[in-house]
Amino acid sequence: xxxxxNKALDFIIDKLTNSVQxxxxxxxxxxxxxxxxxxxxxxxxxxxxxxxxxxxEFKQPERDVYKLTIVNNQSVxxxxxxxxxxxxxxxxxxxxxxxxxxxxxKFMQAFLEx
Numbered sequence: 001x002x003x004x005x006n007k008a009l010d011f012i013i014d015k016l017t018n019s020v021q022x023x024x025x026x027x028x029x030x031x032x033x034x035x036x037x038x039x040x041x042x043x044x045x046x047x048x049x050x051x052x053x054x055x056x057e058f059k060q061p062e063r064d065v066y067k068l069t070i071v072n073n074q075s076v077x078x079x080x081x082x083x084x085x086x087x088x089x090x091x092x093x094x095x096x097x098x099x100x101x102x103x104x105x106k107f108m109q110a111f112l113e114x
Contacts, residue, residue, distance in 0.1 A: 020070055020078050029070040036067045036080065044077060052094050057082045063093060 020029045036058060044054045058065050060082075068079040082093040 020068070029073075031078070032069050032071055032074070033066050034069070036065045036077075040067060040077065044080065050080075050096065050098075052080075052096055054080055054082075054094075054096075057094055060084075060093075 020031055021027065022029075036054075038055075038058065041055050041058055044050050046053075054065065057063060063082050063084045065080060065082045067077045068081075069075075069077055077098060079095070079097045081095045084091045084093060
């Protein structure tokens with residue numbers, strides 16, 4: 001039997017909140033988590049600084065892709081996550097935050113930082 005190798009997760013949960021927060025002002029914005037649609041994914045591309053191929057992920061029939069958005073601004077996706085429900089656990093395939101929540105130039109802080 002081949003021995004399985006453990007893979008480390010490459011993200012940091014820097015603060016647990018119920019919202020997205022503006023880094024400069026400290027204002028918090030209530031968020032929604034909902035299933036993503038094909039229309040949502042038109043702007044989620046590498047040219048807009050998304051690292052993963054979310055259109056391919058969306059096409060996987062066994063997976064559900066969810067988006068994190070601000071309640072009154074559903075058109076701007078703050079983060080994405082791909083999940084698969086298995087018989088005994090939920091498998092997280094991918095998770096990614098929008099560019100506005102990453103690095104030194106970030107102006108929003110989401111629930112996690114990739």
